[in-house]
Amino acid sequence: MPELTSTQLTFTFANSLPLWQLIVIGLLLGAYIGYxxxxxxxxxxxxxxxxVSGLRLLAFTLIILFLTNPTILLQTLQxxxxxxxxxxxTSESMGLPAATSAETTRLRQAQDLLIEGRVLDTLARDFDLRVYRFAEHAQPLTRDDVAALAADxxxxxxxxxxxxxxQExxxxxxxxxxxxxxxxxxxxxVPTETVHQTGLPVVTVGMGDPDHYRxxxxxxxxxxxxxxxxNPTEIEVTVRSWGYRGLVIPLVLKQEGRIISTSSLHLNDxxxxxxxxxxxxxxEVGRYRLSVETPVQVGEMLRANNHKDFQLQVRRDKIRVLVVSGRPSWNYRFLRRALKSDPSIDLISFIILRTPTDEVNVPDDQLSLIPFPTNRLFTEELGNFDLLIFDNFSYLLYFPMLYLENIRKFVADGGAFAMFGGDQSFDLGGxxxxxIEDILPVTxxxxxxxxxxxxxxMELTPEGLQHPITRLAPNVEETQRIxxxxxxxxxxxxxxxxKPEAVTLGVTADGQFSQLPLMATLQYGEGRTLAFLSDQLWxxxxxxxxxKGGNHHYLNMVHQMVRWLVKEPSLRPVRLFSDKxxxxxxxxxxxxIRVLDHDFSPAPGAVLNLVVSDPQGQSVRVNALPAEEPGEFQATLNAEPRGATRVEVTARLGEKYLGEDVLIYDVIPSSTEAATGAPDHEMxxxxxxxxxxxxxxxAQVGADFAAVLRDILQRDLQYKIIEERALHLRHTPSAFVILVVLFGAExxxxRRAGLA
Known part of the structure; x- marks a missing residue:
């Protein structure tokens, strides 16, 4: 910026006399001249x-004046x-068109204003101008850098x-x-909530055309x-619109690319x-990728923001358990108490107190016992339960073979079934x-x-020492002791x-009956089953x-049994994790990826099928390599494209299916500028x-912008003295000459008047 200087003359008195002295001198001088x-x-x-008196007065006045040392100051001002x-x-939104139909970006609009409109030059003449670019932070730059800036x-x-x-x-x-x-x-x-506290005036210039943005x-x-x-779940969607008054747009909710619901919105402004x-x-329980989208309309400025992904994890609010017991027993009593002690279990139980063959000399409508609602339970309501338990129960007197087939389908579709022993159970129950034999772990x-x-x-097998149901301690030694x-x-x-595909957890360990199965599990279709061949669990x-004074081991085993049967995520043999x-x-x-065998021992030889599906439904298979820990695998991939990406892994060991898991992660733009492009001049x-x-x-920024800014900022031009010279009049020859002339004239x- 050029340095503008000027010269200023100032008359002053270096030695000023007190007023009372000036008055006294004036009175004496007046009296003298009068006399x-x-x-x-x-x-x-x-x-x-x-x-003569006037000349004398002038001479004395000059003498008195010289006593005050009159001085002329010559100042050079900058x-x-x-x-x-x-x-x-210079954020990315400044790279959008300044107007809907314009090719000029908002940043170029600003650059033309500053350079072609000579706003920079105008401001630089009257201000100590510092120029900054800003996005997340402000960065200083020179005026010459402005033309080359990019909206990045x-x-x-x-x-x-x-x-x-x-701060600078x-x-x-x-x-x-x-x-x-x-x-x-x-x-x-929000800048309006923070900046006003500083008391610093901020002048804003709005780029873009909000009135014609679409x-x-x-x-x-x-x-x-x-x-x-x-349980019904509500998903609230907010849609913002600019420039499409009167249009009715469809809104679609998708799950894994499949439409599950639609709606429409009337844009009335x-x-x-x-x-x-x-x-x-x-x-179903699991983690799902959902999206909300609306079609791109003609003239839209941005297309990527018509679609938004999110994920929803579906859990059980309660584990719904149905227990059917053939008669009152200690086993039923303690099992029911253990299930009721878990607040996450919603238990419904039926106990047979009277069989159809019992002779009762009382009309049915006078009995306090309710009938066994077999038809409703095993044809209509079975799918609403997570786990069905038969406790020493025989079906022969209560429902036909069709209901057993419904139970088999229930397990094949992902349900859970357990059977406890007794004299009315397993083969004794028909x-x-x-x-039912198809889904049991034993023949x-x-x-x-x-x-x-x-x-x-009961003695645990090697598989039982590792299995979540029977592993009652963190290590094998403590589990064996328990x-x-x-x-x-x-x-x-x-x-x-x-059965060959079953996992035996416990066997008999005494006398002639050693090594007979007591507890076994089976994966049947999508579901799981358990057989405990005794009614003495209580x-x-x-x-x-x-x-020992405690029953926590029994309670833990029952709770873990339920969670394993209903496929609690934390007990899955195949688990998929991401670092974020x-x-x-x-x-x-x-x-x-962590993979365990059916006995929950590490499965380092497992073969994985790892598939990654992007938000558009395009799938690609990714290789997973063994990690350092046995049974663990790892894989890396790039986070692209934006949206919710689904990763699914299935694991097999030979011909044996071990399990699967699903993970969903979100990919967001490295920039947050892609969401909206509407100029916010109101802010x-x-x-x-x-x-x-x-x-x-x-359009309001003109050649007088600097002057307008000074008025807004309430700041006048200020100067500083860079050079100053003082001329003391009493030290000049002319002052002496004037006195000589005055006295000489007198x-x-x-003499001419004859007074000398």
């Missing part, structure tokens, strides 16, 4: 007396520029950028700040982090925010050669050999053998309380008003 006029008037003409900061928005900022944080500039000027307070932006704020605090945006989705299976609510009822005896009344203890102290059972059902509660839930576009996604107006500044459109007049 002299009176005296000379008696000897000469009046005009001579006045002329204008002090007013400190002013100019912030130019990933976010717009106006409040932080203003704070950055103020903390020793030299700014007169004000000029902000040139489209007004879109995508990060940080776009439809799926702005927000409000959905719970998780939903409960079979040019700028409108609409909300609608979708209600969905999840049918379940041999039925659909039933055909001869109905009966219930074995013998004292046996089961060694478990009381003996007093009877069991004899089964022929476990002794692990009752007798252990008497001997949300990734920026282009980041590296690190996946880790700029509020920012200017809150700080005592003023809002301008580009002497000449006196």
């Amino acid at each position: 002299q006029v009176w005296y000379l008037r008696q000897k000469t003409a009046i005009w001579v007396a006045l002329l 204008k002090i520029p007013i400190p002013l900061a100019l912030l130019l928005d 900022g990933r976010a717009t944080n106006v409040a932080q950028s203003l704070a950055d500039v103020q 000027y903390h020793d030299t307070p700014l007169a004000g700040i000029v902000v040139i932006s489209d007004g879109i704020v995508t990060a940080g605090e 776009d439809i945006q799926v702005a927000a989705i409000e959905a719970p982090n998780f939903a409960f299976i079979h 040019d700028r409108v925010t609409k909300r609608t609510t979708f209600t969905v009822t999840p049918k 379940f041999a050669n039925t659909p 039933l005896e055909q001869s109905r050999s009966g219930y074995v009344h013998s004292r046996v203890k 089961w060694h102290e478990m009381p003996a059972l007093r009877g069991f059902n004899r089964a022929r053998r476990p 002794r692990w509660n009752f007798e252990l309380v008497g001997a 839930d949300v990734y920026q576009l282009g980041e590296t996604v690190a996946l880790r 700029l107006r509020q920012l200017a008003a809150a700080t005592g500044g003023r809002f301008f459109t580009p 002497w000449v007049i006196r």
